[in-house]
Amino acid sequence: MLTLAACGRGERQAGAADSVDAGTRTNTVAPDFASPTLAAIQRRGRLNCGVHEGLVGFAYTDNRGQWRGFDADFCRSLAAAVLGDANAVRFVPLTSSQRFEALRSGRIDVLWRSTSWTLTREAREGVRFAGINYYDGQGFLVRRSLDLASAAELNGARICVQRASTSELNVADWFRARGLEYTPVITANEEAARAAYGREDCDAFSADISALAAARTTLSNPEQHTLLPDVISKEPLGPVVKRGDEVWTSIVRWTLNAVILAEELGVTQDNAGDMAEDSRDPRVRRLLGTEGDFGAMLGLRRDWAKSAIEAEGNYGEIFARNVGADSSLDLTRGLNAQWNATPGGLIYALPIR
Structure with missing residues (x-):
């Protein structure tokens, strides 16, 4: 009887293990990659982008009432990536006390407003940071x-x-x-x-x-x-989105990354179209949608990154025009130089492959 009982226990344990393995195998199937935020943006045909209410170089209105600046340009790049139209943006000026509530309430889709990535903000404010586009202090x-x-x-x-x-x-x-x-x-x-x-x-x-x-x-x-x-x-600044839509977080992150990668690979606002046709570099071809279909993985068009780059340029162009050598601020690249520049900085593009 003891022998039979022992055998029975062994059989039950093996059965339990088989059951766990079966359940584990079932759960390894990746969930659908879909974003309710992206769907809402596409339905309305416009990106709602939260920005500073007025900061020279980053987000401000010119004498014609047009939004300009480093953050404003990234809003347009994102609109071009997800809608194919850099001008399909509604800029929402926000104070520092309004910015996170505007995200949580759905008033804006993304916050691009000189906001530092901190543990407290990500843990308590109901938001997620999608990346860093400016290393400040x-x-x-x-x-x-x-x-x-x-x-x-x-x-x-x-x-x-x-x-x-x-x-x-x-x-x-x-x-x-x-x-x-x-x-x-x-x-x-x-x-x-x-x-x-x-x-x-x-x-x-x-x-x-x-x-x-x-x-x-x-x-x-x-x-x-x-x-x-x-x-x-240390003040790492970057785009912020509402918690709970990880796909939208990825879309914002990879659009920013594409603009950074464009500078590293020598893709500019003016040459993106030609490089999409003529470049033999597989990294450039993947970035610009000539090779592979990485846009579909994000729920976007094949040429989503090319559209973002053609909208406002690569990271270096956006930096120089708004806050760098071609602007009244005349800030040096410093930590915001590419990782492989001389001297090198912290701007480092993740691989698109």
Whole structure:
């Protein structure tokens, strides 16, 4: 009887294992790759893109009321990828306090608004970051007349900073870690912080370095102000989407990636059409839709990436035109150089294959 019982147990265990294996095999089938967000965009024929309410170089309206800037161009690139029309974008200007609620409520499809990727935001705000398109850091803008060489000389200074932002927290951490004193001048938003600094309500204005460079261009005498060399934080900026639609997250991520890869491979706004026909490089052919059908994997057209590139150019073109050497901000590439440039940066394209 003991022998039979033992055999029975062995048979039951084998049966259980077989059952688990069978269930495991069944669950390895990939789910359908479909996005309700993409479907909604295609039905309405327009991408709703959340942007800064007014930041020179990144998102602002020109004298004809047209949206311009680094972030605005990425909105158009995404619209071209998913709709085939770079102008099929509704720009939604948002304050920092409005931006995540606008995503959660469905008011916008994507947020491209100088927003830093942090654990707290991804865990608590109901959003997902789809990538990084600008590596920034926080710094200090001061008047040259103060003759400061370092932020360490700001002991006892008044610092203008935006309320409820990573900038406010970073300033507090930086001064506390060094045992320095300061008086925070807290403002409702970034624009108010710029205005307070302009009125000399504070000795220094602290924000992302890109935002400070933009702020300096709006002052009456920009040459009388300088950015201190200190970088007190890491601020990885990129597009944000609502949590729960992983396919849409992938679409935004790979569109950004395609624009980055285009620069690496020498594909530009002007030559994308010719390279799609003439290039023998399989990486270029896959990117531009000549070889393979990677667009279908995302629920997009075969030439989705080519459309994105032809809309506003590759990453380097977008950077130079809006915030780099061809702009009033004249920011160097720095960390935002391609990984294989000299000197190299952190911009690195994932392979499309």
